[in-house]
Amino acid sequence: MSADRSIAILGVGMHPWGKWGRNFVEYGLVAAREALADAGLAWTDIQFVSGGETVRNGYPGYVAGATFAQALGWNGAQVASSYAACASGVTALSTARAQILAGLCDVALVVGADTTPKGFLAPNKGERGDDPDWLRFRLLGATNPTYFGLYARRRMELHGATREDFALVKVKNARHGMANPHARYRKEVTVDDVLAAPVVSDPLGLLDICATSDGAAALVVSSVEYARARGRADAPRIRAISTVTPSYPQTTIELPNFATDSAAGAGEPPAHGFKESIARRAYEEAGVGPEDLDCAEVYDLSTAMELDWYEQIGLCAPGDAERLLRDGATALGGRVPVNPSGGLACFGEAVPAQAIAQVCELAWQVRGVAHGRQVEGARAGLSVNQGLFGHGSAVVVTA
Amino acid sequence: MSKVRVPAVEGWFTMDEREPHLIGERGTRTGSYFWPKAVAVSANPLAPDEEREEVLLSRHGRLWSWTTNHYPPPEPYVAPDPFVPYTVCAVELERERMVVLGQLATGADPAALAVGMEMELVLGPLFEDDAHEYVVWQWAPRAATAARGEAGR
Known part of the structure; x- marks a missing residue:
């Protein structure tokens, strides 16, 4: 534009x-x-x-x-x-x-x-037989981590990700958050800590899944x-805000749904999945691309989902997220640090505050005042998240 | 005295004990499928007003992913005491080109699952009270159900 x-x-x-x-x-x-x-x-x-x-x-x-x-x-x-x-x-x-x-x-x-x-976050009380959010708990026991577990297992089966890859995301974010005075968890975590934590929704354990705060x-x-x-x-500028909904057919299973849309009879499927479309819209509006980012705050509801986001916001091709992580590209000092704040891994989720908190971190980063976690020379950052029932959100902040 | 088997939710699946089906809808013009029809499902925006006819969904599909929950979920889930871990499967239906969730069949081994595996719809217990066993749709590895069928013959 x-x-x-x-x-x-x-x-x-x-x-x-x-x-x-x-x-x-x-x-x-x-x-x-x-x-x-x-x-x-x-x-x-x-x-x-x-x-x-x-x-x-x-x-x-x-x-x-x-x-x-x-x-x-x-x-x-x-x-x-x-x-x-x-x-x-x-x-x-x-x-x-x-x-x-x-x-x-x-x-x-x-x-x-x-x-x-x-x-666990739970649905509102009462007999709510017309509310898919209530029904998914009632009929499936499909907690939020259930969906995270499905995505994580799919990543392992499709891209060969391991539980250790997921643990390395937590290790990285824990390190980032140590100096953040607003973070809830500020201590080093090892791969062994993550692997030894009780399993919640296999293959994800307690330290793979963000807390509520x-x-x-x-x-x-x-x-x-x-x-x-x-x-x-x-003052830092907000260059773009994306609040997109999915495009039909939405073919990835999402909270709180029981099924995806059917791609039968829907013509050509959309060129991009919903999560890809969230950042894409913000990039288009800001006139920037993933190559222009100095850092990103992504919604790491689980460690494995952070890897999904790398691909969905265009930091790497599908299937390459594990390599990007292991190369250190997304750690402080790397090419494009992800979650320099420590992310949800260090904060836990405070739902209506969290997307604002992501933007706060980007503002601190481009002002150069993110003490102890500053991305060197940060001039542009993206925040991205997704809310229940098809609420996308992404923001581009520049110096 | 045996308990009466009743569906845990009305109108989502048939109570055919041998060959249950999910009860969905199909757009008469586009051929898109919709399930479960009782709760908000999106419309095809190119055909928002198309009529839908009731249709039984495919009983077979391929495993898209799965996860086993090791903590009891909050209400309104009715968790057994002591709690038993349970597995949720996502299964891709070929004709409908959609992915449908469901618990793994009671007694099936999640360690034997792999993405792409053939799955079959079955009925199984969700919870019970003094008089009823509440039944829900479940996904079973097809090899396992075939073997069970053989054994029962």
């Missing part, structure tokens, strides 16, 4: 990830205030607030935007709340961007926060003109 549709990231903030056992609003407030301070703005300067929703915290969680606005003190800002499961944060960001690019506001706060239960992340974003006027012409 020819028109510059960039917006500026004026401020970033996070509440550290963990299991803190407090209300999600508290975490969101910490992240929001940190982002405002980082931007050098007062809450009363914010014209639009965009919240990523969580669906496990009752009514205030469902109306996240207003909940955070109230907690910060009503300031009359316009408001929106977005739910897109794991992609909620970027959907909230995309809503703020649309407001800014339409000229409806100059500066917006995007915030997501979560308090997660212990153990409490946490919050926030961004203050503005028009480029607003940033310039405030002497922040050098």
